[in-house]
Amino acid sequence: xxxxxxxxxxxxxxxxxxxxxxxxxxxxxxxxxxxxxxxxxxxxxxxxxxxxxxxxxxxxxxxxxxxxxxxxxxxxxxxxxxxxxxxxxxxxxxxxxxxxxxxxxxxxxxxxxxxxxxxxxxxxxxxxxxxxxxxxxxxxxxxxxxxxxxxxxxxxxxxxxxxxxxxxxxxxxxxxxxxxxxxxxxxxxxxxxxxxxxxxxxxxxxxxxxxxxxxxxxxxxxxxxxxxxxxxxxxxxxxxxxxxxxxxxxxxxxxxxxxxxxxxxxxxxxxxxxxxxxxxxxxxxxxxxxxxxxxxxxxxxxxxxxxxxxxxxxxxxxx
Amino acid sequence: xxxxxxxxxxxxxxxxxxxxxxxxxxxxxxxxxxxxxxxxxxxxxxxxxxxxxxxxxxxxxxxxxxxxxxxxxxxxxxxxxxxxxxxxxxxxxxxxxxxxxxxxxxxxxxxxxxxxxxxxxxxxxxxxxxxxxxxxxxxxxxxxxxxxxxxxxxxxxxxxxxxxxxxxxxxxxxxxxxxxxxxxxxxxxxxxxxxxxxxxxxxxxxxxxxxxxxxxxxxxxxxxxxxxxxxxxxxxxxxxxxxxxxxxxxxxxxxxxxxxxxxxxxxxxxxxxxxxxxxxxxxxxxxxxxxxxxxxxxxxxxxxxxxxxxxxxxxxxxx
Numbered sequence: 001x002x003x004x005x006x007x008x009x010x011x012x013x014x015x016x017x018x019x020x021x022x023x024x025x026x027x028x029x030x031x032x033x034x035x036x037x038x039x040x041x042x043x044x045x046x047x048x049x050x051x052x053x054x055x056x057x058x059x060x061x062x063x064x065x066x067x068x069x070x071x072x073x074x075x076x077x078x079x080x081x082x083x084x085x086x087x088x089x090x091x092x093x094x095x096x097x098x099x100x101x102x103x104x105x106x107x108x109x110x111x112x113x114x115x116x117x118x119x120x121x122x123x124x125x126x127x128x129x130x131x132x133x134x135x136x137x138x139x140x141x142x143x144x145x146x147x148x149x150x151x152x153x154x155x156x157x158x159x160x161x162x163x164x165x166x167x168x169x170x171x172x173x174x175x176x177x178x179x180x181x182x183x184x185x186x187x188x189x190x191x192x193x194x195x196x197x198x199x200x201x202x203x204x205x206x207x208x209x210x211x212x213x214x215x216x217x218x219x220x221x222x223x224x225x226x227x228x229x230x231x232x233x234x235x236x237x238x239x240x241x242x243x244x245x246x247x248x249x250x251x252x253x254x255x256x257x258x259x260x261x262x263x264x265x266x267x268x269x270x271x272x273x274x275x276x277x278x279x280x281x282x283x284x285x286x287x288x289x290x291x292x293x294x295x296x297x298x299x300x301x302x303x304x305x306x307x308x309x310x311x312x313x314x315x316x317x318x319x
Numbered sequence: 320x321x322x323x324x325x326x327x328x329x330x331x332x333x334x335x336x337x338x339x340x341x342x343x344x345x346x347x348x349x350x351x352x353x354x355x356x357x358x359x360x361x362x363x364x365x366x367x368x369x370x371x372x373x374x375x376x377x378x379x380x381x382x383x384x385x386x387x388x389x390x391x392x393x394x395x396x397x398x399x400x401x402x403x404x405x406x407x408x409x410x411x412x413x414x415x416x417x418x419x420x421x422x423x424x425x426x427x428x429x430x431x432x433x434x435x436x437x438x439x440x441x442x443x444x445x446x447x448x449x450x451x452x453x454x455x456x457x458x459x460x461x462x463x464x465x466x467x468x469x470x471x472x473x474x475x476x477x478x479x480x481x482x483x484x485x486x487x488x489x490x491x492x493x494x495x496x497x498x499x500x501x502x503x504x505x506x507x508x509x510x511x512x513x514x515x516x517x518x519x520x521x522x523x524x525x526x527x528x529x530x531x532x533x534x535x536x537x538x539x540x541x542x543x544x545x546x547x548x549x550x551x552x553x554x555x556x557x558x559x560x561x562x563x564x565x566x567x568x569x570x571x572x573x574x575x576x577x578x579x580x581x582x583x584x585x586x587x588x589x590x591x592x593x594x595x596x597x598x599x600x601x602x603x604x605x606x607x608x609x610x611x612x613x614x615x616x617x618x619x620x621x622x623x624x625x626x627x628x629x630x631x632x633x634x635x636x637x638x
Contacts, residue, residue: 018584076596085596134477146562150469157564158453161596168558172551173492181592189322232491238500239487239558243465245476273500277395277404277480284519 005061007069007108008298010115011035013142016047018055019295023067025126027292029059041092049105067306068109069102070298072118076161079113079301086158090177096315111301116163118297119287120147123250124154125300127288132247136240137287138165138233140253143178144186148244154231166190168236168243188232194255197225208254215261216264227263233262234269241274241282252287320388326371326427327617329391329434330354332408332461333368337374338614342386342622344445346611348378360411368424386625387428388421389617391437393610395480398432398620404479407497430620434458435482436473437616438606439466442569447609451566455559457484457552458608459572462497463505469563485509487555496617507551513574516544531577545580552581553588560593560601571606 005028010017014036020029033051038044052069056062075087082099102110113121120129120137129135135149144166148155156162166186167179174183178190187193191208198206201221206214214222237249255262267284273283289296324347329336339348353368357363371388371406375381394406401418422431425438432440439448439456448454454468463485467474476479485505486498493502497509506512510527517525520540525533533541556568574581586603608615 006419148562150474155469155563158566159564159596159600160564161594161600162564164561164564164594164597167594169554170488170491172554173371179594181561181594184561210361235491236558239555240562242483242486242500242503243467243481243559243562244474245478245481245483246361247477275480275483275486275498275500278476278483281478281480 003065003067005065006067006299006302007055008295008302009048009052009069010118010294010298011048011071011073012115013074016051017295018051018060019292020055020061021296021299023307025299025303026297027295029055030295031055031058031176032234039080041096044090044099045098045105048102049137052106052108063106063108066108068111068302069106070111070118070300071098071102072115072294072298073098073112073114074115076159077112077114078160079111079117082110082112084112084167095268098133109302109306111298111305112155112296113154113301114147114160114163115294115297116147117156118147118301119252119289119293120146120149120163120250120297121154121300121304122293122297123252123287126148126296127293128250128285129248132245134244135248135250136165136237136244136246137178137189137250138164138252139287139293140189140191140233140251140255142191144190150244160205165236165240168239170232170235185232186234189229189255191255194225194229195315197228198222201225209257212255212258216259223261227265229258230262230265234266237266237284238270238273238279241270241278245278246282248283248285250285250287252290252293257285322384324380324384325386325618325621327369327391327614327621328367328373328388329437329613329617330367331393331434331565332422335370336614337370338611338618339374339378339380340615340618342626344615344618346614348374349614350374351378360415363409364417364420364424367421371425371427382425382427386428387430387621388425389437389619389621390417390421390429391434391613391617392431393434394419395478396431397479398430398475400498401429401431401529403431408562420481428621428625430617430624432473432616432620433466433475433479433482434613434616435464435466436475437466437620438571438608439468439482439569439610440466440473440623441612441616442571442606443468445615446612447569447604448567453563453565454569455482455484455556455563455565456569457571458606458612458615459508459510459552459570459574462511463509467563479557484555484559489551489554489559502554504551508548508574510574513544513548516547517541520544522528527573528576531574533577534580538587542580545577546584548574548577549581549584550588553585554592556585556603557589557592557598560597562598565601567602567604569604569606571609571612575605 465484
């Protein structure tokens, strides 16, 4: 029997998304579970195991068809040892050997990583940063996440916490950030801040989707909000570009749908403020993989660990 | 005859420094030439070749004793192809194949790199960042230079221009920088800015050496100037630490002699503003190799290219 399928999982603050993919990362089936009921760590681990079994059963497969399970997590993770350090937005997780625990429970090889790293891995392998040596992939959401590719590989840093472009200061003084820092990029352009700026501009509540739609139709007030976002993003990216001399910066997350009023401003600020050699070289591109980047990255992580080994040794795991 | 000696060269804006070293990077002889007379590019190239020949002759050696020549340069350099892109402070150099030109002229293997990268290479190989996987090495001088070590190797970036920590913005608005940017770190703490701040504090001209000496003796006004420097440096480093999750930041250059009033402030700002996982892990250390870092790095560059090859094949180069 051939192990030809991979399960990718994206664990967020509210949802657990799963996808069943083939070895070319085509999504064959997907499922979403709410994590609202899982207040205890053990419940969440059991929930992951149950949902893995269910997506296999529901698609008429058996474990023997599955190469492995990749899992993207919302916090710093030692992807080598499989240890979860903690989750900023899910209490109760501290130094959990999640890879080992899950492998025992579901009897399949498990690989885990930070969700921003998996987004970067996906965009680098099959998305907007494909073929690039050095890339920064950013997700604009409630927080501002980032994953780095250096010399063709995900760069995770000394304690698996690299890539935090959202926590680069853009001012000496400024708003307090959730991370404890001051005037971090995220404190200016996290989703809540954008919604607040939109409310101030329109004197009523307005969703990010509507703000994007209005900007695309040429509404000057909406465009100005996105330009504000682009300006702060451009300042932080000017520093990253000068420091890292990147090939490409990939911007994803719902906010990336704002279109040219955001991207034009980011590009203009980087062109103006970054050094000419670095600024001329770097491309600033929209993410290609959308909301599936995390799932795809999780599957790519499995493939990158098992794919080659499997070709050498068809014995596989856990048979 | 054994090729047991290496020549390291550090080309600055005003001086050409040479050192003759053994394979353990012990400096056996040194020479300094002014570059003031070399207004033409060809004159400077000839000057380098003449000075290499002289340091060999003056020490009773022959070319057959020399493994190679390493050259640190004040600007972006493609260290692989040996191409000088340009020098910000020396006009007339644009896309010069310096490695090839020099090799033909002096008949020895030549390796070139940016001076900040060589400082980082030296500190990483035999200095304050020894044994570390991820490091940022900073030189505080007229400009603020930087070299990055990622996963144990010098990280040069996509067009050999990475490491420019001096051109990370620390404010949205602020002083114009020499690089064309706005509110870059260098625009706040380049040597001239520190001298200016010292003059404002003491109402008279005061050298950086004296400013350091006074701070070390407890002079409050001098300490405040260094704290200002440390504050801006700490802000830029908080961003670098969050983005790169470094093991160590090494600070060198004359200004690093200011002592604890500078270093304590940098550490305090990073501890306060960077994310806890990254801030707790990173060490902030004074450079160990002082003014010789560039020369030592140039020799290490030669050793890293030739050392192993030579062990395999005693035939060598240019014999």
